[in-house]
Amino acid sequence: MVGGGPAGTAAAERAAAEGASAVVFEKGVPRADREDLGPDSTDAAGFLDYWVDIAQLDVDALPEGVIQQELRDAEFVGPEESVTVDRTGIESSYDGFGFTFQRAKLDDWLREQAEAAGAEYRVGDAVTDVESDLSDGHEHTLTLSNGEEWTAEYVILADGPQRRVTMPVLDRFLPADESASERLSPPRANHIAYQEYRKFPEGVLDEDSITFWWGWMPGETAYPWVFPNADNVARVGLTMPIGMDLEGVETADYRLLREDDESIPNGSEYIRRLLEELYGDEYDVESDFPVVEEGYGKSKGTETYSISSTRPIDSPTDAGIAVVGGAMGTTSAFHEGGDHVALRTGKLAGELAALDSLDAYNDAWKDAIGDEILRNVAMADVVADYEPDEWDTAFRVARRMLDSADSGKILTRKNASVGVDGLRLYKDYKKAKFRYRKGKYVQLREAEYRY
Numbered sequence: 001m002v003g004g005g006p007a008g009t010a011a012a013e014r015a016a017a018e019g020a021s022a023v024v025f026e027k028g029v030p031r032a033d034r035e036d037l038g039p040d041s042t043d044a045a046g047f048l049d050y051w052v053d054i055a056q057l058d059v060d061a062l063p064e065g066v067i068q069q070e071l072r073d074a075e076f077v078g079p080e081e082s083v084t085v086d087r088t089g090i091e092s093s094y095d096g097f098g099f100t101f102q103r104a105k106l107d108d109w110l111r112e113q114a115e116a117a118g119a120e121y122r123v124g125d126a127v128t129d130v131e132s133d134l135s136d137g138h139e140h141t142l143t144l145s146n147g148e149e150w151t152a153e154y155v156i157l158a159d160g161p162q163r164r165v166t167m168p169v170l171d172r173f174l175p176a177d178e179s180a181s182e183r184l185s186p187p188r189a190n191h192i193a194y195q196e197y198r199k200f201p202e203g204v205l206d207e208d209s210i211t212f213w214w215g216w217m218p219g220e221t222a223y224p225w226v227f228p229n230a231d232n233v234a235r236v237g238l239t240m241p242i243g244m245d246l247e248g249v250e251t252a253d254y255r256l257l258r259e260d261d262e263s264i265p266n267g268s269e270y271i272r273r274l275l276e277e278l279y280g281d282e283y284d285v286e287s288d289f290p291v292v293e294e295g296y297g298k299s300k301g302t303e304t305y306s307i308s309s310t311r312p313i314d315s316p317t318d319a320g321i322a323v324v325g326g327a328m329g330t331t332s333a334f335h336e337g338g339d340h341v342a343l344r345t346g347k348l349a350g351e352l353a354a355l356d357s358l359d360a361y362n363d364a365w366k367d368a369i370g371d372e373i374l375r376n377v378a379m380a381d382v383v384a385d386y387e388p389d390e391w392d393t394a395f396r397v398a399r400r401m402l403d404s405a406d407s408g409k410i411l412t413r414k415n416a417s418v419g420v421d422g423l424r425l426y427k428d429y430k431k432a433k434f435r436y437r438k439g440k441y442v443q444l445r446e447a448e449y450r451y
Ligand SMILES: Cc1cc2nc3c(=O)[nH]c(=O)nc-3n(C[C@H](O)[C@H](O)[C@H](O)COP(=O)(O)OP(=O)(O)OC[C@H]3O[C@@H](n4cnc5c(N)ncnc54)[C@H](O)[C@@H]3O)c2cc1C
Pocket: 002, 003, 004, 005, 006, 007, 008, 025, 026, 027, 028, 029, 038, 039, 040, 041, 042, 043, 044, 045, 046, 047, 125, 126, 127, 128, 158, 159, 160, 161, 164, 165, 193, 194, 195, 237, 305, 306, 307, 324, 325, 326, 327, 330, 331, 336, 337, 338, 339, 340, 342
């Protein structure tokens, strides 16, 4: 396993449980909330009810401190309108709307599970190269940053959205003009995410709710959020496309832009402006909502990540290689979470490799998470070019749809019949789903690999 986040660790646990000799190589990232080096625990960390089933996560087995808040609902706030969503409308075994969790603690627990199953978890040395010999079956030689070499029959690439190892490995099986390095290159395929741990004044933070603001900043899938931790601390963050500029952007349309902005504000400026917009009338944001520098985040209570914004890719399984989790783009194009699909794709790849059946992987992951990917990719397409007023319309429609859907599915034709805007949204969504049906959401197909 290259990478020891949720996907790589879940793969190792399953592979070892099936009797394989499994080793995770994790380069190791320092964090203020973990003593030793560990995986790059992207700590915005919310989980919805049905994700528990997709992830096959035994919530009752989680040690204390992993789950931070049970969630009552999620609030989506547009420039003028908002909608509070208190159910996903998808069947699930989890009794509740969802929860926020502490990623470093979840990752540490996943590692313990993998080690208990017999896997080895090596942290501190990056994988720098993978050479694949397909002359007689498949054998892969991994080189580590300390110069060590390891050989393995199967390689599971779980190096997250930066894909520093995944891209060159896949390139060997693709024509030069269709290379993975080109198609999945991080500035194009990823968004940037930044967040700060802020202490809120007593009584201000709604601890049972996560909130997202849409149409407040320009860019496709660009939005800030507040995720409650415990003790009045929240992760205030945002994601936006990499390298955006203000060309063609009407600054007056966006609440987090200022008339004299000459470029897109940086993450911390955006967060300051968000808090000012929300609480500036009553509070002095810098002193009343301080960044908590000790014990939180990657550096001084802040963290920066890349986040995958691609559609998922198939793996070259004939070469004994599977790509899982963020590296395969299963953090949805809509960024609607990824730990659940990372866990599931990791589990499938680990188990199938151990059973010498990795050729079943590309079908298996589509069976397991295809519906989830299809929903997210389709909805991401529908809203890709939304302007602020369109977000308001969408939230107004969503509110009415929720009102007319007491239980069961939310986005149905019946519920959409609340008005012309509802029907339009429903039709656009159905059309997008049709476009991506039968696995067409895959952006690099198995048939494209050459061996
Ligand atoms: C800001 C942010 C907010 C998010 N919010 C949520 C959320 O609320 N809910 C949710 O479910 N998901 C969320 N996600 C998505 C979630 O974090 C990812 O889907 C998940 O981390 C993917 O797991 P992974 O194991 O595939 O990759 P990662 O967690 O990225 O792990 C990859 C690992 O590989 C290691 N690595 C990389 N290169 C090498 C190398 N060369 N050698 C050795 N090791 C290497 C890295 O150090 C890292 O530990 C969020 C992501 C971000 C960035």
